[in-house]
Every structure is written in C-alpha cells, then in structure tokens.
Amino acid sequence: MKYRLMRMYLEPDGGQGGDGAGQQPQNQQPGNQQPPAFDYEKLASIVAGKQNVAEDTVLKNYFKQQGLSQEEAEKAIASFKEEKVKNTPDVTALQNQIAQEKAQAQKAQIEKDAVLTALSLGLDAKTIPYVLKLADLS
DSSP states (O other), X not given: OHHHHHXXXXXXXXXSSSOOTTXXXXXXXXXXXXXXXXXXXXXXXXXXXXXXXXXXXXXXXXXXXXTOOHHHHHHHHHHHHHHHHHHSOOHHHHHHHHHHHHHHHHHHXXXXXXXXXXXXXXXXXXXXXXXXXXXXXX
C-alpha cells in the first residue's frame, strides 16, 4: 500500500504500471513536465514523528499487558525515554577522548624513543630525564 502511494506520486504514469507514453496530464504540454519538488527535511521530520508515535504505542501496549494504569504507563514511558537518553553515547565526547588518548600514546612513544636514543649515545641513566627536559620532543 505504501509503495503504491509512493509510485502514484513519483511516477509520471501515476503508478499505473505503463510506460507513461500518451498519458500526459491535461494541464501540461508534452515535454514540459517538471519533476515534483520534495522538502526532504519535512519528510524526515514526518518519518521521525511516525517512529515516535509507533514507539509510544508499542510501549503503551506492553505496559497495558503488564497491568499498569494509563498514568503508570506514562510514567514508565517517561522513565524509559530518560534511560534511553542517558545510555546513548556522546559521540563528540568519545571522539575527544580518543584524540587525547592518541596524543598521550604518541607522547609516550616519543619519550621512549628519546630515552633509547640517549642510552645508545652513552648518556648516564641518571642524567637522561634532565636531558629530555632540554630536548625539543615536538
């Protein structure tokens, strides 16, 4: 049903299954057809709204089966949505944490290489930390 409606609006023959030849709308000249314009943001918001309604309906039916009243079900739905938001990872924070960890790992690798280089040059192990403070490790 859903696909039939989409075909009716998107295909030039109105979803009738033909090739559209000879079936021009009466208010347009042949070859003067404009493709329909869509507001994809509005379409996405409609789909998101429909998903929210479907989610609420499923939750209400579940809580009704569990023997909860309307008020209890609404409270349970609200707490479920709060938990869902809390459990959703913050992508930006995770990316920042990954960048910090990479920078720390890189710094540790550079310092390790500097210590090994200082040892290979014959520097005393006690003086290496002081030498590394003088060195430009960037």
